[in-house]
Amino acid sequence: MEARLETGPLVSTEPVMAWRAWMLWYRRRAxxxxxxxxxxxxxxxxxxxxxxxxxxxxxxxxxxxxPHCTCGLYATRxxxxxxxxxxPAVVGTVALWGRVIEHELGYRAEYAYPQRLQLVCYLCFxxxxxxxxxxxxxxQPARGQLTPLCPxxxxxxxxxxxxxxxxxxxxxxxxxxxxxxxxxxxxx
Amino acid sequence: xxxxKERRIIxxxxxxxxxxxxxxxxxxxxxxxxxxAEPGS
Ligand SMILES: [Zn+2]
Ligand SMILES: [Zn+2]
Numbered sequence: 001m002e003a004r005l006e007t008g009p010l011v012s013t014e015p016v017m018a019w020r021a022w023m024l025w026y027r028r029r030a031x032x033x034x035x036x037x038x039x040x041x042x043x044x045x046x047x048x049x050x051x052x053x054x055x056x057x058x059x060x061x062x063x064x065x066x067p068h069c070t071c072g073l074y075a076t077r078x079x080x081x082x083x084x085x086x087x088p089a090v091v092g093t094v095a096l097w098g099r100v101i102e103h104e105l106g107y108r109a110e111y112a113y114p115q116r117l118q119l120v121c122y123l124c125f126x127x128x129x130x131x132x133x134x135x136x137x138x139x140q141p142a143r144g145q146l147t148p149l150c151p152x153x154x155x156x157x158x159x160x161x162x163x164x165x166x167x168x169x170x171x172x173x174x175x176x177x178x179x180x181x182x183x184x185x186x187x188x
Numbered sequence: 189x190x191x192x193k194e195r196r197i198i199x200x201x202x203x204x205x206x207x208x209x210x211x212x213x214x215x216x217x218x219x220x221x222x223x224x225a226e227p228g229s
Binding site: 009010011013014015016040041049050051067070074076081085095096097098099100101102103104105106108111113115122181182183 | 193194198202213
């Protein structure tokens with residue numbers, strides 16, 4: 001039988017904790033040079049020190065997230081599910097609040113703020129998950145982009161012609177990211 | 189990202205800020221009227 005939304009929303013005072021992956025946004029001269037940006041959709045970074053807020057492409061019609069629409073800030077229940085994400089650079093936990101639409105495997109939220117973050121080598125993350133990835137460099141394949149890689153996958157990427165000439169130490173990039181959002185490292 | 193079927197709506201109004209302690213609690217915005225007003229209403 002088709003699952004149906006309950007008529008009245010559940011009200012809670014506890015933010016929903018979930019998992020999410022991002023790409024890295026990089027502008028050398030910006031006040032906060034390293035920020036999180038969505039992997040799909042908007043290329044705008046998540047603002048530091050203030051909540052990310054969902055908007056719909058049809059903002060006049062409804063508040064995001066809206067039932068049966070695709071709008072909202074996406075997050076998953078498990079870290080496992082994020083492994084299928086295309087080229088993540090950062091994985092972490094997020095707090096969700098405001099209107100939150102619960103799905104079977106995740107959520108669409110109105111407001112979100114990262115809680116704990118870490119850089120991931122996307123190739124290691126795909127295979128071993130968040131605790132099996134230890135990137136040492138963040139290469140800059142194109143302007144404004146940073147791709148964290150472990151030594152092995154840096155080597156492999158270079159051999160396959162991925163631009164790896166420009167790079168920075170991963171811990172510096174990670175440090176700048178954590179400082180921008182004032183959050184802690186996920187990795188223990 | 190496929191997060192499966194919708195289950196329910198939760199309205200979360202946190203009593204403590206989900207932002208790091210070093211940051212001030214965001215001032216709750218007054219939500220604008222969500223439904224477009226009916227013509228003439
Ligand atoms: Zn929408
Ligand atoms: Zn790797």
